[in-house]
């Protein structure tokens with residue numbers, strides 16, 4: 001990582017891989033690498049706010065201890081679990097904490113947890129004093145391969161998912177694969193949805209690896225999961241390095257999210273994000289098929305690969321008008337025009353703008369017809 005301000009801390013020898021995001025920062029992937037965190041902060045930092053959720057207290061304490069051992073003044077903020085953290089109330093509470101502790105522009109935020117923690121904590125850092133440093137320590141598969149990389153931060157509002165936020169790149173990301181040992185299997189599978197997304201939009205080898213052994217893809221101690229993690233991070237790193245602010249190319253990372261976010265909102269966030277994205281990708285594939293863009297065999301490949309790792313591919317409980325309203329608030333929409341990321345083949349994303357009502361209805365009928373698994 002380039003660092004004209006200097007660093008504190010010294011990384012030790014380990015099995016870590018550093019994946020560059022352009023020339024902005026590195027994503028470090030390895031085992032027992034939490035001691036890398038202090039080294040990512042700028043020289044001169046005095047105060048650090050460690051933001052974490054209850055489930056990762058052990059890891060957050062470890063990171064806080066490592067920071068304190070480097071002479072930093074460590075403040076802690078425990079935020080509510082899962083999507084409840086991504087709210088205006090929690091954001092305001094963290095702003096108060098930073099204000100009362102006197103955080104200045106040379107101080108920093110360190111986020112330890114899943115994607116909800118990195119989204120919230122990233123937005124706290126983006127908005128405090130118009131932007132202070134942030135380092136992400138993702139502890140879910142989903143956050144490692146997606147949420148912690150790329151600088152999208154934000155919270156939800158009652159009207160929809162991630163409607164308030166900003167682009168704010170971290171100084172670094174540390175993915176300690178050891179932390180995945182405590183992650184429940186359903187959350188591991190949810191993370192695989194975003195990995196599989198990377199396979200469909202850019203790296204077909206990801207699909208081949210999952211298809212060859214779904215069990216190996218879910219084995220946190222194995223080499224296959226690590227390869228999947230690194231491949232998906234590279235997909236995301238390459239895209240955001242080329243188009244950080246989503247002027248065009250970055251939209252491909254939103255594959256499956258138009259319908260997926262709608263399901264999350266209609267279900268009041270009782271669905272895991274990865275599960276909703278899984279169904280959302282099947283919806284997008286059915287839509288592309290209805291529009292004549294995508295071969296049915298690729299649609300069925302979506303169902304097969306997602307089902308093989310225990311992900312849902314159908315959603316039968318929703319009311320179509322509510323889903324349509326939620327989809328209209330998607331950030332890819334322009335005016336009254338719905339816009340989808342669609343595939344013309346594996347690794348070949350395009351945009352489908354203003355799809356016909358009958359194509360949308362056909363896609364919804366296909367995902368709500370009870371084919372594939374329901375939510376585990």
Ligand SMILES: NC(=O)c1ccc[n+]([C@@H]2O[C@H](COP(=O)([O-])OP(=O)(O)OC[C@H]3O[C@@H](n4cnc5c(N)ncnc54)[C@H](O)[C@@H]3O)[C@@H](O)[C@H]2O)c1
Nearest residue numbers: 053055082114115116139140142146147152179182183273
């Ligand atoms: N900013 C982005 O680019 C981006 C990308 C993808 C997803 N996201 C966002 O990320 C969020 C989903 O993230 P998520 O799937 O990590 O959910 P999450 O943050 O809710 O974490 C899932 C659950 O796992 C627990 N947990 C976390 N690490 C653990 C560990 N090591 N051991 C045991 N339990 C652990 C959490 O407390 C939580 O209950 C959504 O809000 C989504 O919108 C953002």
Ligand SMILES: O=C(O)C(=O)C[C@@H](O)[C@H](O)[C@H](O)COP(=O)(O)O
Nearest residue numbers: 146150152161162250253254257331
């Ligand atoms: O990084 C991106 O860009 C993505 O779209 C990645 C998605 O997996 C992620 O869920 C993201 O938060 C969705 O962004 P949004 O702009 O639709 O809120």
Ligand SMILES: [Zn+2]
Nearest residue numbers: 146194273277
């Ligand atoms: Zn996502």
